[in-house]
Amino acid sequence: MPITSVETFSISGPALLSLKRAGDERGWFCETWNARDWKEAGLPQENWVQDNYAFSAEIGTTRGLHFQAPPHAQAKLIQVVRGRIFDAIVDIRTGSPTYGQSVCLVLNSDQPQVFYIPAGFAHGYQTLDPDTLVYYKVTDHYAPETEGGLLWNGERSAIDWPIREHVTLSKRDHDWPDLGALKSPFTQAD
Numbered sequence: 001m002p003i004t005s006v007e008t009f010s011i012s013g014p015a016l017l018s019l020k021r022a023g024d025e026r027g028w029f030c031e032t033w034n035a036r037d038w039k040e041a042g043l044p045q046e047n048w049v050q051d052n053y054a055f056s057a058e059i060g061t062t063r064g065l066h067f068q069a070p071p072h073a074q075a076k077l078i079q080v081v082r083g084r085i086f087d088a089i090v091d092i093r094t095g096s097p098t099y100g101q102s103v104c105l106v107l108n109s110d111q112p113q114v115f116y117i118p119a120g121f122a123h124g125y126q127t128l129d130p131d132t133l134v135y136y137k138v139t140d141h142y143a144p145e146t147e148g149g150l151l152w153n154g155e156r157s158a159i160d161w162p163i164r165e166h167v168t169l170s171k172r173d174h175d176w177p178d179l180g181a182l183k184s185p186f187t188q189a190d
């Protein structure tokens with residue numbers, strides 16, 4: 001997983017990693033997770049236990065913003081295998097100097113990048129192309145009884161989604177609270 005750069009943000013914790021693709025006449029090869037290189041880059045020790053693969057047919061499909069509460073909190077390592085997404089995370093670590101602030105970025109399958117999101121963030125994404133495939137690692141198993149969320153277009157989290165009309169949402173994603181009503185289960189140390 002040769003990491004060519006690690007971009008950090010004004011919010012501590014998340015990181016966008018750019019990776020190297022080895023190209024030849026057949027195409028290219030890319031390591032997307034390598035424990036040794038991760039450690040050498042100084043990234044936090046994480047115990048990835050599950051990989052997820054999500055297909056979204058419609059452009060404007062919006063998933064989130066989701067989290068699992070401790071003791072089943074999840075860090076996530078996100079990549080796009082086909083298409084493009086607008087990815088958004090909101091800091092919900094109580095006591096964090098950046099509580100309520102967000103990081104938003106576009107992930108594109110044409111660019112070898114992975115987005116690392118530590119526990120303590122609500123996470124969501126919106127597809128910018130039809131037939132988009134997102135692949136991600138998480139550090140705890142699916143525990144639906146611990147799931148929580150934030151309303152994707154809540155006024156308080158103020159995420160500048162590229163598509164606001166005619167989005168495709170799951171039923172439950174209509175009903176999450178806005179940031180002001182969230183009782184966050186995270187503290188900065190989680």
Ligand SMILES: Cc1cn([C@H]2C[C@H](O)[C@@H](COP(=O)(O)OP(=O)(O)O[C@H]3O[C@@H](C)C(=O)[C@@H](O)[C@H]3O)O2)c(=O)[nH]c1=O
Nearest residue numbers: 052054063064065066067076123124125141142143170
């Ligand atoms: C998340 C998840 C879902 N499922 C099942 C439950 C359900 O039948 C189906 C779809 O689940 P959901 O509606 O929760 O899928 P989705 O809305 O894509 O949920 C995901 O959203 C993104 C933004 C995240 O950050 C993820 O952590 C996860 O919460 O897949 C699993 O079996 N394992 C899992 O880990």
